[in-house]
Amino acid sequence: MNAIPEIHKCNIYVALLNKKCIVISNPYNKIECVMKFLIRLLYLPLFTIGGNAIAIAVVSQGHSKLWLVVLLITFIAIAFLLERAAPFDKTFNQSRGDSGRDFLHALVNESLGILSVLSFPLLVLFNPLPSVWPDTLPLWGQLLLAVFIVDIGITLAHFVSHRINVLWQLHAVHHSVQRMYGFNGLMKHPLHQLIETVAGTTPLLLMGIPQDVLMLLLVAVGLQLLLQHSNVAYFTGPFKHLLAVNVVHRFHHINNAKEGDVNFGLFTQFTDYFLGTRYYDSVKKITIANLGIEDEPNYPSAYLQQLMTPFRGYDDPANEQKI
């Protein structure tokens, strides 16, 4: 009986476990093959459960909150590394002169996020309502509740941003991306981030959410944005029908308003099911050619220009289609 070559054993092994997602035609060695498989398998639980579990441990054990910043930076680095090890599309990893700009967007937006959490004691003063927040729940339960509530508010604000021109002008910065990779999930106009934040967190503040849970929520949003825009071809299984994962969110970045007017969810797809905007196609593959804004192919790519573009006026005929 002929022995099965190592390469074919590996192919069979991976193909059996994921017969749809991997097309193996190049010679893989067994270690590389298994490592790639493990990255794809563990990526989703690492970002959804692992990252948040570490954050909860940091807060519940009373460590310095600066560790949450370290945690987020570490996960950004992990995202960069694993996107190179197991990419969905290798061309998405190639810089298009956007790396420095995306770094500035992430730095400014995450800093503003931290500032807004730090301003929490001030915001609480303006809450006229008694707290109804279930602070007897374990921290993970409180975080889960906050995630579900913020998901509805941010998803609705996102949905509306594709229908009201002044909001679209701010949100267009995020849709101008020319490739999909985790880091550009953090790339958005700061004013639009503020609008989404207000829409998502106002109900939580009125309910009396504690500052610690708000901090954990900030980390959870950061991890989710990395996951949602990730260029790692991670396995999603049935979760692609529930969570706002990358295979679903890529359709939202299709460059024409008709096809891209789907999948607005941040964490889950529940609000999209409610709005009738949930869409998934297992066959269509999104490439560089599908991304960007069809009506504005020359959208500015420099950081300061992107901050100013929404204020240049609303008389661009191409933008009228977004109203």
Ligand SMILES: [Zn+2]
């Ligand atoms: Zn959008």
